[in-house]
Structure formats: C-alpha cells, structure tokens
Amino acid sequence: MRPDSDITKNKANERDGQQQPLTTIDSTNRPSNRYLAKLGAVALIVAATLPFIRQPTPTGSNAAPSIGVDSRAVPRERKMVLETRADSPTDVCTRWSHQSAVINGTLYVYGGQATTEPGQTENKWNNDFLSMDLTKSWQISTPLLTGLLQPSGPPNVSNGFLWNDHESLYLYGGEFSDSPISPPSAFSLWEYNAVNSQWYEHSDPTTSSGENAQSGDQSVQRAAEGAGASVPGLGRGFYFGGHEDTHTTEGWSNQVARIYIKSLIEFTFPGYQNSQVASLSDNKAAGNDGAWRNVTDGGAQDSAGFPERADGLLVYIPGFGAEGILLGLAGGTEDTFTQMNVIDVYDIATSNWYKQATSGPTPKIRVNPCAAVAAASDGSSYQVHMFGGQNLIPAGNQTQYDDLWILTVPSFTWIQVDQKSQSVPPGRAGHSCHMWDGQMVLVGGYVGDQLSCDSPGIYVLNASSLEWGTGFTALSGGSGSGSAGSSDASGGSSGTVAASGSGALATADAASPTGSNAADWVSNARTNPFNQQPAQLANGSSSGGLEGSYGYQVPDVVISVIGGNAQGGATVTAPAQTPQEGPLKTGSPIIYSTITSSSTATSTGSPGGNNNSGSGSGSGGPNIAAIVAGVIAGVLFIIVCYLAFCAWLYRKRLQLYKRHVEMSQQAALNEKNHPTIPGLLPTHAGSSSGGSNDRRPFAAFSEDASGRGSSKRNDNNDWGYNEAYRTDTVGQGSVDGFLLGRRSDDSGAPEDLLAGNTPSFWGTVLAPRRSLRVVNRD
Numbered sequence: 001m002r003p004d005s006d007i008t009k010n011k012a013n014e015r016d017g018q019q020q021p022l023t024t025i026d027s028t029n030r031p032s033n034r035y036l037a038k039l040g041a042v043a044l045i046v047a048a049t050l051p052f053i054r055q056p057t058p059t060g061s062n063a064a065p066s067i068g069v070d071s072r073a074v075p076r077e078r079k080m081v082l083e084t085r086a087d088s089p090t091d092v093c094t095r096w097s098h099q100s101a102v103i104n105g106t107l108y109v110y111g112g113q114a115t116t117e118p119g120q121t122e123n124k125w126n127n128d129f130l131s132m133d134l135t136k137s138w139q140i141s142t143p144l145l146t147g148l149l150q151p152s153g154p155p156n157v158s159n160g161f162l163w164n165d166h167e168s169l170y171l172y173g174g175e176f177s178d179s180p181i182s183p184p185s186a187f188s189l190w191e192y193n194a195v196n197s198q199w200y201e202h203s204d205p206t207t208s209s210g211e212n213a214q215s216g217d218q219s220v221q222r223a224a225e226g227a228g229a230s231v232p233g234l235g236r237g238f239y240f241g242g243h244e245d246t247h248t249t250e251g252w253s254n255q256v257a258r259i260y261i262k263s264l265i266e267f268t269f270p271g272y273q274n275s276q277v278a279s280l281s282d283n284k285a286a287g288n289d290g291a292w293r294n295v296t297d298g299g300a301q302d303s304a305g306f307p308e309r310a311d312g313l314l315v316y317i318p319g320f321g322a323e324g325i326l327l328g329l330a331g332g333t334e335d336t337f338t339q340m341n342v343i344d345v346y347d348i349a350t351s352n353w354y355k356q357a358t359s360g361p362t363p364k365i366r367v368n369p370c371a372a373v374a375a376a377s378d379g380s381s382y383q384v385h386m387f388g389g390q391n392l393i394p395a396g397n398q399t400q401y402d403d404l405w406i407l408t409v410p411s412f413t414w415i416q417v418d419q420k421s422q423s424v425p426p427g428r429a430g431h432s433c434h435m436w437d438g439q440m441v442l443v444g445g446y447v448g449d450q451l452s453c454d455s456p457g458i459y460v461l462n463a464s465s466l467e468w469g470t471g472f473t474a475l476s477g478g479s480g481s482g483s484a485g486s487s488d489a490s491g492g493s494s495g496t497v498a499a500s501g502s503g504a505l506a507t508a509d510a511a512s513p514t515g516s517n518a519a520d521w522v523s524n525a526r527t528n529p530f531n532q533q534p535a536q537l538a539n540g541s542s543s544g545g546l547e548g549s550y551g552y553q554v555p556d557v558v559i560s561v562i563g564g565n566a567q568g569g570a571t572v573t574a575p576a577q578t579p580q581e582g583p584l585k586t587g588s589p590i591i592y593s594t595i596t597s598s599s600t601a602t603s604t605g606s607p608g609g610n611n612n613s614g615s616g617s618g619s620g621g622p623n624i625a626a627i628v629a630g631v632i633a634g635v636l637f638i639i640v641c642y643l644a645f646c647a648w649l650y651r652k653r654l655q656l657y658k659r660h661v662e663m664s665q666q667a668a669l670n671e672k673n674h675p676t677i678p679g680l681l682p683t684h685a686g687s688s689s690g691g692s693n694d695r696r697p698f699a700a701f702s703e704d705a706s707g708r709g710s711s712k713r714n715d716n717n718d719w720g721y722n723e724a725y726r727t728d729t730v731g732q733g734s735v736d737g738f739l740l741g742r743r744s745d746d747s748g749a750p751e752d753l754l755a756g757n758t759p760s761f762w763g764t765v766l767a768p769r770r771s772l773r774v775v776n777r778d
Contacts, residue, residue: 096430161228163237175224227314233543235272260308299352311367354582370433378568400427438552
C-alpha cells in the first residue's frame with residue numbers, strides 16, 4: 001500500500017542521529033493555568049475528531065468500500081481525488097474494440113477505441129463509461145445511452161473483457177494505445193460496483209493451483225484480444241486465448257515478438273465457491289480479491305490440434321455437464337485461423353477441453369465477430385447467434401462481414417439466416433452483442449471505409465423472428481420493489497448454488513409463475529431480474545437457466561432442423577456428428593417443465609436423451625393458451641350469432657307490430673265511415689254469454705266461376721288482417737273490439753302476444769321465445 005502524501009512529515013527535528021536541545025522555560029515566564037486549560041481542551045477536541053476522519057476512496061467518496069472488496073487494494077493520494085472527471089460522451093463517430101456487459105437490465109460499455117470525426121487516426125483509445133437501459137423501449141436512432149463519469153483509475157484499454165456477476169463488473173486485460181504509444185502499467189483487476197457506483201482496484205493478483213492448472217502464486221498478466229465469457233450463476237469469469245506484447249505487458253521489450261496463447265484464465269468472483277481451485281477446497285468461498293486459475297493442461301488443450309488463437313468467441317451453454325459447457329469459436333493468429341467445422345468444448349466441472357464436429361454449411365473463417373445465445377423455453381435447445389467479423393487474408397485487404405449464422409446446440413448444426421429481404425447493419429468487426437428480452441443488442445464495430453460515421457452504432461435483432469428492427473422492445477420492465485440489482489431469487493454474490501445435474505428436471509419454486517397465478521405473472525426487475533425464461537427462474541436451490549432469454553421463441557428455420565415448436569420440444573437432442581467423449585457424449589440438456597405466462601406461450605417438455613431418434617415428447621403437452629383462446633373465440637362467436645338472430649327477430653316483430661297498429665287504425669276509420677246496417681250486418685260488440693259466433697263484419701264478396709256473385713268468405717278482409725286474429729270477445733289488448741291475439745275458440749286462455757308497448761331490442765334478447773311465437777303466428 002502506498003503511503004498517503006500527507007502522513008510523512010513529523011521527524012524534522014531528528015537528523016544525523018543528533019538530539020535537538022531542549023528549550024528551558026524561566027519560572028517567571030511560565031504560562032498561566034488558564035492558558036494550559038484552553039490548550040488541553042483544544043487537544044481533547046482534536047483527539048476526539050481524528051478517528052472519524054477517513055481516507056478517501058478511489059473515486060473520491062468517503063463511503064466505505066462495498067462488501068467483498070479489500071479496501072487495502074484501493075489507496076489513493078489526495079491529489080488523485082476525481083475532481084476533474086467529466087461525463088463520458090455518448091455521441092461519437094465510430095466505436096469498436098470496447099468492453100461491455102449486462103447487469104440486471106443495464107448494459108455497460110467501457111473504453112475501447114472511438115473516433116469523433118471521419119478519418120481520425122490518433123487518440124482513439126479512451127476510458128468512456130456508458131450505460132444503456134434495457135428495461136425501457138427505445139429506437140435505434142435514439143438509444144437510451146447515458147454517459148457516466150470517466151474513472152481516473154482504470155486504464156484506457158481496448159480488446160479486453162468485462163466480466164460480471166449480479167452486482168459488479170470486473171475489467172480484465174486489454175491493450176494500450178499504439179498511436180500515440182502509451183506504455184502499459186502493471187496489471188490490476190478493476191471492479192465497478194453497480195450498486196454504489198464505485199470503482200475498486202485489486203492490485204497484484206496471483207494465481208492459485210487447481211485442476212489442470214499451473215502452479216499457484218504466479219502473477220496474473222494482462223492479455224488482449226482474447227475471448228471472454230461470464231457465468232453469473234456460477235460466479236465465474238473466463239478469458240480464452242489472446243496475445244501478449246509490448247502494448248499489454250509492463251516492461252515488455254519492443255524487440256520481443258508478440259506471443260499468442262491458448263490458456264484459459266478463470267476468475268472466481270468474491271464470495272463464490274469453486275471446487276476446481278485448490279485454495280477453495282472444503283467448500284471455501286473466494287475472498288475479497290476473488291481467486292485466479294490458469295488452465296493450461298485440460299484434455300485436448302495440450303494437443304497439437306489445439307492452436308493458439310486471438311480475436312475469437314467464447315459462449316456459455318447450460319447443461320450437458322454438472323456446471324455447463326463453454327464453446328470456443330472463430331479467431332486465429334497472424335498466420336493461421338480457426339475453422340468452424342469443429343468446435344472446442346470446455347467442460348467447466350472437470351476443467352477439460354474436447355472437440356465436437358458440426359454439420360450443415362460452415363461459416364467462413366473470421367476474427368472479431370460477436371455472438372449471443374438464447375435458450376428455448378424448455379431448455380431443449382440453445383441458439384448461438386453469430387454476426388459479422390472480418391477476414392485477415394490477404395493482409396491489408398480486410399473485408400467486414402454482415403452475415404448472420406446460428407449454431408444450434410445440442411445438434412451442433414450451422415444454419416445461415418437469409419437476410420435478403422431486410423435492411424441489415426453494415427459489415428463490421430470488433431463489435432459486441434448481448435441477449436436481453438429475446439433480442440440481440442449489437443453495439444459498435446469497426447466498419448472500415450464503408451461508412452464515414454456509424455452513429456449511434458446500435459442495432460437490434462429480434463432473435464425469434466430473425467429480423468433487424470428499428471428499436472428495442474422491453475418485455476421486462478424495470479418496476480418492482482427494490483433496486484434493479486435486487487432479487488427475490490438467490491444465487492447472487494452470497495455464494496454459489498449448485499446447478500441442476502445433467503438431464504435433471506428443474507422446476508421453479510413458489511416464486512415462479514405457476515398454478516393459477518401463471519397468467520397474471522409479469523416479468524420485471526423484481527420477479528425476473530436475470531431475464532430468464534419463466535420456467536427457468538433462479539430460486540433458492542438453483543441458479544436457473546440462461547440469462548437474457550425471456551420472451552425468446554425458437555424460429556421456424558431452426559425448428560425445421562431440430563424439430564419441436566416455438567417453445568422447444570426439440571427432437572434432436574444430441575450432436576448430428578456423434579461425439580467420441582466428454583459431456584456431449586454422456587450428458588444431456590436440462591429440460592424444464594414449462595408454464596404459461598402473460599407474455600409467452602409455453603409447452604411441456606421432458607428430459608432429453610442422448611441419441612438422435614427422439615420421439616418428440618418435448619412438444620406433446622397441451623397448449624393452454626391456445627385452448628383458452630379457442631374457448632373465448634367460440635363463446636364470442638356464439639354471442640355474436642345470438643345477437644344477430646335477435647336483431648333479425650326484433651326487426652320482424654317490429655314490422656308486425658307496426659302493421660297491426662296500421663290495421664287497427666284503418667279498421668277504426670272504416671267502421672266510422674261505414675256504419676252497421678241493421679238486420680244485415682252484425683255489430684262488433686257481441687254478447688259474451690252467447691254461444692257459437694260466426695258473425696263476420698263486412699264479409700267480402702267475390703264471383704264464382706259462373707260469374708255469379710257469392711258470399712264465400714275470403715281468408716283476408718278488406719283491412720288486410722287475417723281472420724285467425726279475430727275474436728268477438730272484447731278484452732285487454734283489443735282495438736275497437738278486435739283482439740290482437742289468439743282466436744276465442746282456441747284451447748286455453750287467450751294470450752295477447754303483441755300486447756304492451758313498442759317492442760324493444762333488449763326485450764327480444766331477454767325473451768326471444770315470446771318474440772318468436774309472435775313471428776310464427778304471422
């Protein structure tokens with residue numbers, strides 16, 4: 001620890017071993033007791049205040065360092081307090097070779113190279129520190145980028161990596177500027193705590209011995225252009241390959257050529273366990289500075305067919321082994337390049353490397369692409385999305401690619417995505433990609449001379465439809481109690497929770513969207529802080545599934561290769577090229593029992609087997625959402641049909657009512673104009689006590705076939721109403737003696753079907769039978 005500049009000042013009176021003479025005080029000139037009392041009081045106040053004066057932290061705050069970090073690693077002289085820091089610029093011309101990571105819905109970008117104007121060739125290295133909000137929707141033309149304070153401690157580096165757990169970022173590696181040349185400093189691991197927004201330095205890290213690793217107590221060196229991966233659920237970060245030279249290592253002579261490496265650096269985050277590290281045996285957790293291991297002898301890693309490489313990819317796939325696997329893709333050196341028809345597979349639990357052949361068309365060799373992985377809802381398949389990169393052959397004539405490939409696992413089949421019918425980001429290299437809410441967010445990239453500027457340089461791919469969109473759509477909001485870093489799910493920095501075994505059936509606990517609450521469950525920062533599929537949430541006994549996959553559905557182009565449906569149920573559950581050894585031969589994916597949520601439709605899966613013949617049982621469960629939707633649609637159809645029938649019935653009844661009203665009015669008018677002839681025509685008001693009554697008012701006359709007049713009754717009278725509706729009994733509902741109801745000679749009591757007020761539509765809806773009888777009587 002460096003001493004504080006204000007502490008070493010107090011021995012000016014002791015030089016050359018000589019003691020300074022004491023000054024004697026004459027008794028006549030002694031200070032009075034009053035002055036001595038005042039001096040003693042001042043001394044007492046100073047003594048009481050000193051314990052509360054704190055040395056500033058690396059960022060100039062007097063706050064205590066965060067839990068899990070050794071404060072001795074971050075001393076700072078007062079002159080280094082960050083008083084002149086500025087906000088990082090968000091508006092640049094181009095940005096590439098940066099370091100980035102996502103913590104609970106916030107994407108952080110650190111350093112790299114950037115230009116502020118076209119053609120800029122110097123002063124590109126920076127320590128810009130940005131954040132992007134993935135809990136809100138935004139357009140790619142105006143992404144929610146925020147410039148954070150530029151830290152004074154972490155160096156200006158590019159081509160390093162940002163590891164992350166659920167609370168902190170860890171900056172490892174990177175190279176210093178070559179124009180102008182900036183000599184590299186001694187390596188320190190820099191940690192950014194996202195909870196209190198502070199940077200901390202872990203200086204002089206050393207390795208620990210362990211499984212397939214070098215001996216311990218060796219200084220950790222800085223490497224650049226390697227491939228990195230974070231596994232927050234395990235509490236570990238990995239860095240594969242890369243190079244060391246005069247721009248990465250302090251004291252490296254420019255007369256010594258660059259060296260490429262093939263080792264795997266593993267960093268166990270503070271507070272987590274790792275049985276592969278000797279110093280963490282007996283279930284010990286890593287201390288405040290974490291634990292380092294340099295894996296160099298892991299299986300195929302020690303063979304001639306495992307070359308050194310840089311500028312490649314490293315991605316994490318859960319399952320198959322006890323702690324999942326890492327896949328090494330792409331990359332190369334100045335002379336050789338890694339083919340992608342064979343993938344390097346690292347079993348995390350055993351610290352061994354294996355080889356796995358792929359099927360399907362193979363992407364061209366390339367360096368500096370980006371990749372992001374999405375998990376099916378039931379965990380039966382994982383899709384590695386790889387975009388862009390560039391070739392280095394021929395030298396000086398690099399071509400940046402804009403193609404999109406999917407490596408589907410466990411089939412290990414390459415699929416090229418057809419992008420001809422859509423707008424695609426310009427080809428690029430040195431960009432980064434992250435999966436969140438089932439969308440791949442692409443940041444930056446070197447675009448060569450294709451564009452003078454690529455600002456803001458943010459693009460979004462919908463991994464379910466495989467379409468490049470105009471914006472990011474947030475499916476998991478940032479609302480919910482607690483901060484974005486908090487969670488109801490365990491598996492944070494308090495220690496590693498053992499992952500489910502290979503092929504195990506992982507189910508969510510009571511905190512998961514299950515049972516009657518499934519349809520109302522909403523993903524947000526509290527219920528799903530790690531953005532996992534609903535059936536794969538972290539809980540008290542499991543770190544859960546792959547992070548960032550919430551809302552993802554398997555696209556059709558992948559289903560056509562591995563079977564199943566959009567929620568999973570892959571029928572191809574093992575590599576198309578049979579593995580010879582390792583976790584892909586003996587293990588299988590973790591299959592989750594899927595559920596229904598408000599944003600995703602899921603199916604029921606089953607544990608996958610280790611063969612290619614799968615029966616497709618993973619897709620055999622009922623689709624609850626489809627059933628509910630079908631029932632609702634059926635009920636709505638029946639209601640619409642019933643209302644349509646009632647509308648027709650109402651119109652018919654209304655027409656009848658209007659016609660009968662007109663008939664009644666016409667009858668009254670005719671009776672007034674044509675009085676009854678005594679002795680010939682009977683009157684209306686017949687006696688109610690009489691017997692059979694055949695009397696008919698104004699019987700119609702017609703001519704028979706001979707032309708003679710006839711008194712034969714016509715079925716309808718001159719007023720248009722049918723005789724069937726006539727009665728001689730005057731009662732309720734009658735109009736001038738004519739009852740608009742049943743005939744008096746019908747059996748049963750007379751019923752007036754048109755009695756009452758004008759027919760209404762809702763009356764018809766509520767009593768359709770009565771209206772139907774009126775219509776049928778017509």
